Amino acid sequence: MRDNRFTADAFKARNYLATSGPTVLRFRSYPRSMRVFCVPARHGEQWVVSDVAGAPLRYSEPMGKLAASEIASYREQGWVKPEFRLSDARVSVMRDALDDLIRRNPGVRPEKLVSAHIEGDNGEGVRGSAAFLDLARDPEIVDLVSGVIGDDVILWGCHVFCKPAEHGYETPWHQDGHYWPMRPLANCSVWVALEASTKDNGCLRVMPGSHRPRALYDHLHEDREDLTLNQRMSPDTFDESLAVDIELEPGEMSLHDVYMIHGARANTSTRRRTGVALRYMPATSLFRRDLKPSDGKTGVAVNFANRPLWLLKGVDRTGWNDFTVGHRSSRA
Numbered sequence: 177m178r179d180n181r182f183t184a185d186a187f188k189a190r191n192y193l194a195t196s197g198p199t200v201l202r203f204r205s206y207p208r209s210m211r212v213f214c215v216p217a218r219h220g221e222q223w224v225v226s227d228v229a230g231a232p233l234r235y236s237e238p239m240g241k242l243a244a245s246e247i248a249s250y251r252e253q254g255w256v257k258p259e260f261r262l263s264d265a266r267v268s269v270m271r272d273a274l275d276d277l278i279r280r281n282p283g284v285r286p287e288k289l290v291s292a293h294i295e296g297d298n299g300e301g302v303r304g305s306a307a308f309l310d311l312a313r314d315p316e317i318v319d320l321v322s323g324v325i326g327d328d329v330i331l332w333g334c335h336v337f338c339k340p341a342e343h344g345y346e347t348p349w350h351q352d353g354h355y356w357p358m359r360p361l362a363n364c365s366v367w368v369a370l371e372a373s374t375k376d377n378g379c380l381r382v383m384p385g386s387h388r389p390r391a392l393y394d395h396l397h398e399d400r401e402d403l404t405l406n407q408r409m410s411p412d413t414f415d416e417s418l419a420v421d422i423e424l425e426p427g428e429m430s431l432h433d434v435y436m437i438h439g440a441r442a443n444t445s446t447r448r449r450t451g452v453a454l455r456y457m458p459a460t461s462l463f464r465r466d467l468k469p470s471d472g473k474t475g476v477a478v479n480f481a482n483r484p485l486w487l488l489k490g491v492d493r494t495g496w497n498d499f500t501v502g503h504r505s506s507r508a
């Protein structure tokens with residue numbers, strides 16, 4: 177049995193338990209004969225109220241929802257780092273999947289593992305893995321996304337940005353909206369850290385509030401081998417000194433808006449840095465398969481014409497999104 181009242185208390189107790197280990201906590205709303213502890217759930221953690229003998233009586237809601245303050249911060253700043261994170265066990269599963277993905281794709285730069293969630297030959301030059309689709313469909317992550325794009329959620333992309341130690345490519349400053357084909361332009365990206373992502377190994381950097389004008393700025397072409405993308409926003413469009421570094425521990429994540437100006441420095445450190453960028457659009461937008469990414473010279477080969485879509489929540493409000501294209505059954 178689930179108990180929604182419990183979630184708020186569980187949030188407060190979480191940090192306490194994280195430092196003191198499993199313990200008994202009492203909440204005012206529960207009788208003294210009950211105790212509270214944290215157990216690993218399928219992904220992440222769940223809180224249980226049990227009787228003194230340990231029989232579970234109540235479960236908390238999974239902790240995947242954004243708090244009101246997190247939603248407000250996303251609206252204001254264009255990004256947020258939620259309280260929610262993956263469990264260590266889940267991170268370890270995903271790291272194995274990452275190593276396997278890299279082994280499957282010896283000829284692809286690890287910063288350019290596009291559509292990594294499509295198992296086998298994905299038609300975009302990468303042999304993907306279902307483990308990333310599982311992550312992208314994780315109900316708790318989808319619930320986070322719902323908090324900012326609403327209840328009708330389409331998964332349309334997943335890009336693994338793995339920057340090897342010492343020679344990981346820079347991601348130039350850019351806006352995702354410059355490249356993407358959904359109209360009206362709307363998207364939330366969830367960037368999940370599989371390894372520590374810090375200033376020295378090239379963590380994601382954002383320009384807070386840059387999404388607010390809902391405008392796209394010019395991107396200049398840059399012909400260099402050592403970039404994740406071959407386009408960069410002209411430096412006079414924004415003030416880089418105001419950038420915020422999003423440092424994350426393994427399992428933590430950040431969400432950012434489609435108009436947000438962001439990038440990442442090259443990784444010259446001795447530690448690899450990997451983020452899985454999961455892309456979700458509201459089903460009030462149409463995924464326009466006829467639109468190409470800007471001028472086709474982005475440095476990442478993508479094929480929107482055959483990109484599969486998954487309706488993960490709600491309904492397709494446009495009535496025009498095609499959920500058959502690109503799926504295994506229609507590719508055979």
Ligand SMILES: O=C(O)CCC(=O)C(=O)O
Nearest residue numbers: 337347365367440451453
């Ligand atoms: O991880 C990176 O270097 C860049 C990620 C990015 O640009 C994105 O997720 O939109």
